[in-house]
Amino acid sequence: MKLRALLALTAIILAGCATTTRKPIVYYYGNYEQAYYHNKKDNTPASAEKYRKALEDVIQTSEKKGLRVPPGIYCEYGYLLSRQGSADADRYFNLEVATYPESEHFVAFLKTQIKQN
Amino acid sequence: MRTRRLIIAGLLVSVMLTAGCATRPTFTTKAEKFPLMYAERPMTILVLPPINSTTAADAKEYYSTTISAPLAYKGYYVLPMEVTGDILKAQGLYDTEMIGNQPLDRFGQYFGADAVLFTHIRKWDKSYLVLSATLTVSVDATLKSTKTNQVLWRYSGTIVANLSGNNSGGGLAGLVAQVVVTAVNSAVADYVPYARLANTQLLYTIPVGKYHARTGLDGEDKFVDQAPNRGPAGE
Numbered sequence: 588m589k590l591r592a593l594l595a596l597t598a599i600i601l602a603g604c605a606t607t608t609r610k611p612i613v614y615y616y617g618n619y620e621q622a623y624y625h626n627k628k629d630n631t632p633a634s635a636e637k638y639r640k641a642l643e644d645v646i647q648t649s650e651k652k653g654l655r656v657p658p659g660i661y662c663e664y665g666y667l668l669s670r671q672g673s674a675d676a677d678r679y680f681n682l683e684v685a686t687y688p689e690s691e692h693f694v695a696f697l698k699t700q701i702k703q704n
Numbered sequence: 705m706r707t708r709r710l711i712i713a714g715l716l717v718s719v720m721l722t723a724g725c726a727t728r729p730t731f732t733t734k735a736e737k738f739p740l741m742y743a744e745r746p747m748t749i750l751v752l753p754p755i756n757s758t759t760a761a762d763a764k765e766y767y768s769t770t771i772s773a774p775l776a777y778k779g780y781y782v783l784p785m786e787v788t789g790d791i792l793k794a795q796g797l798y799d800t801e802m803i804g805n806q807p808l809d810r811f812g813q814y815f816g817a818d819a820v821l822f823t824h825i826r827k828w829d830k831s832y833l834v835l836s837a838t839l840t841v842s843v844d845a846t847l848k849s850t851k852t853n854q855v856l857w858r859y860s861g862t863i864v865a866n867l868s869g870n871n872s873g874g875g876l877a878g879l880v881a882q883v884v885v886t887a888v889n890s891a892v893a894d895y896v897p898y899a900r901l902a903n904t905q906l907l908y909t910i911p912v913g914k915y916h917a918r919t920g921l922d923g924e925d926k927f928v929d930q931a932p933n934r935g936p937a938g939e
Contacts, residue, residue, distance in 0.1 A: 612777050612915055623786070624769040624896050628762075658776045659784030666787045689748045689781050692816030700791055 614657040615649045617641060639667060656686055662694060669701050676701075734911045735923030740856045741911040742923055744849055746818035748781045750811050752800040753789055754823040754843075763828040763895070767843070770899045771823060774907050779916025783815060791815075812850035819856055822846045827862070828895060836868040841898045845906055861906030863898045 622641035626634040642664040649656045665679030680698065684691045735742055751771055756764040768789070772782045797803070800822060811817045827842035842862040849856055909927050912919050 612779065612917070614773075614776060616773055620769060620773055624766060627765050627769055657773065658780070658782045659772065659787075663784040663786050666784070666790075687781050689816065690783070693748075693783055693814075696814050696816075697787060697791065700794065704794070 613654055615645060615652060615654050616657060617644045617648060619645050619660070642667065656682075658687060659683070659690075661686060662690065662697070666697070730929055731926045732929040733923060734909060734925050734927070737909070737927075737929065738857045738911055740849070740854055741847075742920070744818070744851070744856060745914075745920070746780075746847070746849065746856065747914045748783065748816055748818045749775060749821050749847070750783050750788055750815045750817035750819075750850075751775070751785050751821045751823065752803070753785075753792065753798075754825050755800050756825045756828075758825055758828040760828040760895075763825050766896055767823070767825055767828070767899050770896060770903055771821075774900070774903045775821070776915075778907055778910055779913030779919055781913075781915070783817065788815065808848055808850045808853050817850050819847050819849055822848065826860075828899075830867070830893070836866065837893075839863075839865045839867055839893055839895065839898055841895055841902045843899070843902050843906055847910070857910050859906055859909050861902035861904070861908075863902040863905070865893075865898050867893050 618637075619641040622634075622638045626638040628634075642660060645660050646656055646664060649660075661679045661683035665676045665683065668679065669676035677698075680694050684694050751768075754764045754767050754771075756767075768785055772785055775782045792798075808820050811820050822845065824844045824846075825842075826844060827840045830837055830839045840863065842860065844860040845858065846855055847857040848854065912922055
């Protein structure tokens with residue numbers, strides 16, 4: 588009984604401490620940040636492959652979990668594909684715009700830049 | 705007897721908890737400190753390549769891989785730096801320093817960015833003091849509007865981490881072991897995890913953006929108006 592009262596007291600005090608309830612954004616980044624950094628650092632075919640796989644994993648896992656793919660990831664993956672000459676690039680650029688309408692302007696600009704090169 | 709002990713324990717716990725709550729003197733609110741963030745409500749952020757004033761040449765590239773995700777978690781649409789960096793280079797902009805005080809409207813025009821984030825790496829080093837080694841990462845950031853060129857938000861984050869192992873042994877053997885541990889730890893110590901900690905501190909005060917559940921509701925959030933010097937890793 589006493590213990591329960593003590594627990595209740597503690598809970599009340601703790602609740603007083605907490606600022607406001609937070610609903611954090613849920614993004615799935617998987618191993619992306621790590622792989623991106625190691626690709627900058629090592630810059631080997633193996634690190635590049637890990638970076639590509641990490642981007643794929645972010646997209647696939649987010650979609651599987653019903654999460655919004657983090658900002659820029661579709662675009663970054665599309666850009667990687669475009670540099671490899673893959674025809675799939677546009678599909679990912681369009682997914683970026685569909686997910687984040689505010690990216691429309693940038694993605695359009697990026698496409699003109701890619702055509703120029 | 706048992707009851708009294710419980711009461712005393714309860715009181716002690718309460719005191720400890722309230723001590724944790726205790727307010728420190730110079731508090732400010734986000735809205736008070738960064739009113740333009742609430743007036744402009746930027747959504748899309750272009751993070752420029754970091755300005756590096758340290759002697760570590762690789763800091764710029766490494767740090768740039770750490771900032772986008774935490775900023776996205778703050779509710780912003782962050783343009784992918786891997787892509788924007790290449791475009792900036794193709795446009796002849798290799799270093800953010802080149803921008804100086806030029807107007808930022810072009811970044812709105814071409815990138816669709818509402819605001820541009822300048823990051824400045826101030827410290828990225830290890831220092832050795834006889835038997836210990838510390839690693840310091842310190843970054844300032846300034847968010848500027850592409851519409852008005854005004855500073856919307858500015859803050860800094862610093863992490864000082866002790867790389868020495870815990871000094872457990874006494875005597876000469878202990879000293880030797882300590883030296884070895886310090887040398888090994890600092891040789892392999894990676895800056896990037898500490899840069900991530902510095903970012904947590906750096907972004908602590910930024911008013912949250914559109915994708916955050918509390919967007920527009922955090923104006924009264926209080927914080928101590930100074931970047932603390934030591935983070936969790938730096939005792």
